[in-house]
Each structure stands twice: as structure tokens, then as C-alpha cells.
Amino acid sequence: MSDEGTPKDTIFGKIIRGEIPADIVFRDDTVTAFRDNSPRAPVHILLVPNHVIPTIADVTEADEPVLGHMMTVAARLAESEGIAEDGFRLIVNCRDHGGQEVYHLHMHLLGGRPLGPMLVR
Numbered sequence: 001m002s003d004e005g006t007p008k009d010t011i012f013g014k015i016i017r018g019e020i021p022a023d024i025v026f027r028d029d030t031v032t033a034f035r036d037n038s039p040r041a042p043v044h045i046l047l048v049p050n051h052v053i054p055t056i057a058d059v060t061e062a063d064e065p066v067l068g069h070m071m072t073v074a075a076r077l078a079e080s081e082g083i084a085e086d087g088f089r090l091i092v093n094c095r096d097h098g099g100q101e102v103y104h105l106h107m108h109l110l111g112g113r114p115l116g117p118m119l120v121r
């Protein structure tokens with residue numbers, strides 16, 4: 001991909017390009033989804049746009065199709081993972097206060113057990 005070698009390139013870019021292994025559960029021209037390698041729930045999948053957007057604060061109107069597609073893919077993966085009926089959580093962390101570790105926008109799909117309150121007070 002054209003992001004290779006740019007300052008924006010991250011470990012997720014390497015996964016998308018197949019340069020490092022990951023448990024990929026879905027991919028198409030727009031989005032790649034793979035299992036988090038440090039799962040916080042029985043189902044913990046990361047959905048990533050194939051093109052780098054560093055954070056959700058960086059999106060523009062041009063990104064709306066890929067962002068909408070990520071939601072649709074998340075819903076289909078929740079079904080195929082068997083967590084849609086009981087419910088699940090989608091999380092997008094942003095920058096420092098949001099706890100973002102990897103600066104390639106990604107959405108966490110979490111489920112498979114009751115996830116508790118949204119935030120610890």
C-alpha cells in the first residue's frame with residue numbers, strides 16, 4: 001500500500017500488507033478486521049480502514065463511506081461470531097486521553113460476556 005514507509009505507517013499497516021502475521025477474520029478493498037492479540041473479552045476484533053487515518057479526530061467527510069462500512073462489517077462480524085443477540089460493544093479510542101496506542105484508526109468489537117459499565121468511575 002502507499003502508506004508503507006510514511007511516518008503514519010504503524011503495526012496495523014504491516015498487518016494489512018501481510019508483512020506480519022495476524023488472525024484476519026475479514027478483509028475487502030476498504031477494511032481489514034483481525035483478532036486483538038491481547039484480547040479483553042472472548043471476542044475482541046479490531047476493524048481497521050486499509051488506508052491510514054491516524055485518529056477519529058482526523059476524519060473528514062471523504063472518510064464517511066469507509067466509516068459507515070466499518071459499522072456494517074462490525075455488525076456482520078458480531079453475527080458470525082455469535083455475539084449479536086446478546087449484544088456487544090464498539091470502541092474507538094482517540095489520542096492520549098482516549099488511551100489510543102496505535103495511531104491508525106481502529107474500532108474494537110468486544111463481546112462474548114457482560115462487559116460491565118462503559119467506564120470505571
Ligand code: AMP
Pocket residue numbers: 011022035036037038039046092093099100101102103
Ligand atoms: P488502542 O489502545 O485503541 O490503540 O488499541 C490498540 C490495540 O491493538 C490493543 O488492544 C492491542 O492489544 C492491539 N494490538 C497491538 N498490536 C497488535 C497486533 N500485532 N495484533 C493484534 N492486535 C494488536
